Amino acid sequence: MMEEPQGVPALDVAGVSHSFGRRRALDDVSFQVPRGRFVALLGPNGAGKTTLFSLVTRLYACRSGAVRIFGQDVSRAPSAALGELGVVFQSRTLDLDLTVRQNLIYHAALHGLAGAASAVRITGLLALVGLQERANDKVRTLSGGQARRVEIARALVHRPRLLLLDEATVGLDLASRRAIVALVRDLVREEGLAVLWATHIFDEVTATDEVHVLHRGRIIAAGTAADLAGEGASLEAAFRALTERDEGEAA
Numbered sequence: 036m037m038e039e040p041q042g043v044p045a046l047d048v049a050g051v052s053h054s055f056g057r058r059r060a061l062d063d064v065s066f067q068v069p070r071g072r073f074v075a076l077l078g079p080n081g082a083g084k085t086t087l088f089s090l091v092t093r094l095y096a097c098r099s100g101a102v103r104i105f106g107q108d109v110s111r112a113p114s115a116a117l118g119e120l121g122v123v124f125q126s127r128t129l130d131l132d133l134t135v136r137q138n139l140i141y142h143a144a145l146h147g148l149a150g151a152a153s154a155v156r157i158t159g160l161l162a163l164v165g166l167q168e169r170a171n172d173k174v175r176t177l178s179g180g181q182a183r184r185v186e187i188a189r190a191l192v193h194r195p196r197l198l199l200l201d202e203a204t205v206g207l208d209l210a211s212r213r214a215i216v217a218l219v220r221d222l223v224r225e226e227g228l229a230v231l232w233a234t235h236i237f238d239e240v241t242a243t244d245e246v247h248v249l250h251r252g253r254i255i256a257a258g259t260a261a262d263l264a265g266e267g268a269s270l271e272a273a274f275r276a277l278t279e280r281d282e283g284e285a286a
């Protein structure tokens with residue numbers, strides 16, 4: 036295996052464009068997620084977040100530009116690249132009639148992990164997301180927030196170093212939303228994970244987070260949330276000003 040150059044980012048999106056027929060969903064998008072950092076991709080519905088995730092996960096072929104995960108190109112070295120990637124999709128993807136543990140065992144098997152090694156890993160992950168007590172309950176009996184935790188555990192089964200979450204708090208109440216954001220931030224701090232957190236919710240972003248603002252398929256601003264907000268203004272106000280200006284320029 037080739038040695039990984041130091042300083043290579045966890046995720047490198049370089050000049051990526053994607054169209055559906057004549058509709059351009061992504062237009063020359065470039066940004067990076069450094070190792071071990073929480074980076075927010077902030078964009079309203081329809082900005083292109085899900086399309087971008089589909090390209091990073093190879094659901095769609097990347098025809099224009101490149102996506103690299105820890106230096107591995109997802110088109111040229113898909114196994115090496117995707118082996119470092121865990122994903123939590125916007126829509127729920129657990130089997131409701133299996134238990135929490137069964138869902139995880141099934142997913143571990145897809146990654147070639149079985150028997151005692153799988154059991155140990157799953158027990159550790161359930162502790163990490165605070166769901167040890169619910170291991171043998173059917174997913175159907177869990178709250179929305181607990182089900183999300185299972186999906187986060189599942190995304191980490193194969194020990195990826197980069198985790199992508201697409202609107203992970205959608206449909207959750209405020210307390211559950213906060214708990215999920217806190218859990219993911221703990222994973223960054225304590226496990227050294229790199230995270231790309233796609234959201235349209237401003238209060239999920241803190242002042243020191245690096246933020247990339249995606250609007251109508253283009254990155255229209257980037258920096259820390261505090262820099263983008265400017266003195267005294269909120270991130271939400273800055274976001275509105277940026278997107279209105281972008282729409283004005285396009286008109």
Ligand SMILES: Nc1ncnc2c1ncn2[C@@H]1O[C@H](COP(=O)(O)OP(=O)(O)OP(=O)(O)O)[C@@H](O)[C@H]1O
Nearest residue numbers: 055058060078079080081082083084085086087202
């Ligand atoms: N399969 C598809 N076929 C045609 N157009 C699509 C398809 N998927 C997405 N689009 C269009 O591409 C643009 C970006 O959509 P995308 O779903 O990536 O946005 P998003 O930021 O994830 O929004 P949301 O959070 O609502 O899913 C939108 O204009 C959307 O209508």
